[in-house]
Amino acid sequence: MIQLRHVSKRFPDGYMALSNVDLTIDTGEMVFVTGHSGAGKSTLLKLIATIERPTSGSITINGHNIAQIKPAALPFLRRKIGFVFQDHKLLFDRTVFENVLLPLQISGFDRNTATSRIRAALDKVGLLSKENVLPITLSGGEQQRLCIARAVVHRPAILIADEPTGNLDSAYARDIMAMFFSFHQVGVTVLIATHDANLLEDNKHRVIALQQGKLQNDQRMA
C-alpha cells in the first residue's frame, strides 16, 4: 500500500510542484495520473519512486516512511520498484541484453539466473530476437519496450511509468498499454502518468487528475 499525507514538493528554485497531496493506492491497484504538463505528474511518480524527496508530508510504502529513511537505505527501496522513464534512460554503449542485466547485476544475481530472467523479460516485450543489438538501432517503440523489460526484470511489486506512450502512434501505444494491463493482472501495483486522453477512453481503472500541483479529481471509472 502506498500512502501520501500532506505531501508538498518545492524545488530549490521556488517552484511548487506539488502542494498538500493526500492519496492512498492499494496493493495491486492500477492507477492513471493525468493532467497537463507541469501539473506535477512526474514529480508525484518520482516521489513515490524515491527519486525525489518531499519538502513536507509523509510517504509510506508498505509501512516504511520513505520521507524519513536514511539516504544509504534508498537504493534497497528502489530495487523494489520498477520505473519506466519518459526519456528511457537506456545505455547506448551496451547491448539490449546488458541493459536489462543492469538491475540484476546491482542486486548481485549470478549469471545463469540473470540470463533466464532477462530472456523472460525480453520475451514478454517482444525483443528476444534483438538481445545482442545496441539500443541505437531500435525504433522508438522498441526502446520504450526495452525500458519496460529493464523495469520488470527484477520482478518489482510496484511498476511506475512516466508517459510510456508519449510519442508513439496509437497502435504501438495500445501494445504498450496491454503489457501494463498484463502486469496488473498478475498482482503488480501499476502507476502510469499520461496526458493522452485516448488511452483513458474505455478505461475502467482509477484516474487521478492533477492541476497545478493539487489533487483535482480522484475517481474510479465505472
Place this chain on the structure above:
Amino acid sequence: MISAWLNQHWYAFSLTIRRFLSAPITNLLSILVMGIAISLPAGIFALMGNLPTVSGQISISPQISLFLKQHATQDDIDLIRTKLEEDKLVASYQFVSKDQALYQLQLDNGLTEAVHNLAHNPLPDAFVVETQDVRVDIIDQLRADMQTWPAIEHAQFDSAWAKRLEALTNFGRMLVLVLLTLLSIAIIAVMFNTIRLQILTRQTEIEVSKLVGATDAFIRRPFLYFGALQGFAGGVTAWLIITFVLQILSDELRVIAGLYAMNFQLHAIGYGDTISLLLFTTWLGWLGARASVASHLWQIEPR
C-alpha cells in the same frame, strides 16, 4: 549473500577491464607515465641498496685503531682482548704486535736499513677494530670509551671516509624521499584526473545505475578497481624500467671495475622491495581514484 557480493565484485572487475580496453592507448600511456615517474625514486633507492655491496669490495667500513702504551704487558693485552670480545658494537678485531708492525714497516717501505739502525722498536702494540655500526656518532662514542681503557695510549678513528659515506647515503635517502613525495603526488593527481574524465563520460551510466537501486559502493567500485589496477600496472612498468636500466648500468660498471681489477655487479631489486613497490603504486592509484570519486560522484544525482 556471499555469492551476491562476489557477483557484484566480478561485475566491477569486468567493467574495469572493459573501460580499460575502451581506450587502450590512452590508458597504456598513463601507465607508462606512472611507471617512469615512480621508477626515478625507486631506481635511486635500488642503486643505494647496491652501495654496501660496492663499499664492501673497496673496504671503507669504519675502523678504530687502538695503540697501546709502550710498557703494556701481556696481561694488558689479554684484558683488552676480552673487552673487545664482549663489546657488542665490535664486529671483528685484529691484534698487531709491535714486532709484526716493525716487520711490516720494513717490507712495505723498504726501510730495512733504517729499521736496523734503531736501538729499540719504537712502535706500540695495536688493535685494529671493525665496528658493527656505520654511524659516525656511534663510532665516535665508542672510540672515546676505548680511550679510557687501561694501557691505551691513543684510540684513533679515521672518520673521514665514514663521514663521506654517511653524508652521501643521507643525501641519497633525502633525494629519494623528496622525489618519492613529489612524484607520488603527481601520480595521485594524474589518477584523479583520469577518473574525473571517466566519471564525466559515464554520467548516464551512473545516473541510471542509481535509479535502479545501485548503492554508492557499487558505483564507486569499478573506479577504485580501475585506479588500483592502473597503479599496479604502473608499478610493474617501473620495475621493468629499473631492472632494464640496472642491467645496462651493471654491464658498463663491470667494464670499469675490470679496469680497476675489481669484480662486482649491480643487484636487481629484491623480492621484498618488489612487493613493496607494487603495493605502493597500487595504493597510490587507488588513493587518486578514491579522492576523485569522493569529490565528483555526489554531483551526479538523478533528477
